[in-house]
Amino acid sequence: MTATLTARWVVLDIEGTLTATSYVHVTLYDYARPRLGPWIDEHPEDPEVAAAVAEIKELGGLPADASTVDVVRVLHGWMDADRKIAPLKTLQGLIWQRGYAEGDLTTEFFGDVAPALRSWHESGLRLAVFSSGSVAGQIASFSRTTDGDVTGLFERHFDTVNAGPKREAPSYRAIASALEAEPGDIVFFSDVPAELDGAAADGWQTVGLAREGEPFGDADFGTHRTIRTFDEIKVVPR
Structure with a gap:
């Protein structure tokens, strides 16, 4: 049975969540x-x-x-x-x-990613990214993907420079403030349990991506809702 969450913002990690870790490394x-x-x-x-x-x-x-x-x-x-x-x-x-x-690089999304991103965007949900990769790198990586240019789907980009470390609650507090959103109105998707812990500590909704074959595919996600693909969850706007 597909779980349903309600939110205003969907914030996404990239490595291991949208793309294979091997693509980055x-x-x-x-x-x-x-x-x-x-x-x-x-x-x-x-x-x-x-x-x-x-x-x-x-x-x-x-x-x-x-x-x-x-x-x-x-x-x-x-x-x-x-x-x-x-x-x-x-x-x-x-x-x-x-x-x-220059066309030397093309981001390879997991197959379930682009349909989910477009569905959320079309439904009225607002999308943002929080990644350890620089904001410039994030935007560049979304400009040329296996599913086309998806930069227009995202309103905000955060990294460890403009937000802070990904495993610490104050970083998520800073992002919520920048988004002018209540923590409970944000859902964060990541493959790293410690990052989800940081977001949850600030009151965010959290979902773990336990993708098969990825470094955290068999990790213990504790109390965080856990899925293997975006097909297993539905997010609707509040």
Whole structure:
């Protein structure tokens, strides 16, 4: 029996929820990895790039005059450890933005994703994203997908820079405030139980995605409602 929730906003994680984790960790990471150094060297006057490099040096314990090679070595280490660090996400997002614009990249959604997104949008629900990937990267990834350009379905985008860490309740409080919504009017979909815990702590409705073959496919989602595909749940506007 399909469960039904009522809400004003649907907020979605991306990796493991809308796309396979392997798409991010293999396709996107492999695309960004060799381009990090050239991107830094080609954009020395870009304030966003300069700020990211300065932060990488500080967080990585590098001297202010460290070379691009040294900076990239730190970035590759973070990528290998799947660290969700803001300046890394910033640079990856800028590189992916160009990759999508030039047609090198195409986001591959799970088969149930696009129909659910369009159905929710058409019903009057408002859609937003909360992902560890940068806002620029999120928008770029939605601009070219296996189901076309879906950027128009989303009203707001949040990342760890403009909202905060994904496993902490204050981040969800900040998002609810930005959306001008009561926490109970928001439903959050994610494949990571700890993220759902953070959202629930602020009073959000939560749904776990336990997709077969994904890293959290067999995780313990505790008291969170859990589904394997969006076909197993119905969300209607309040």
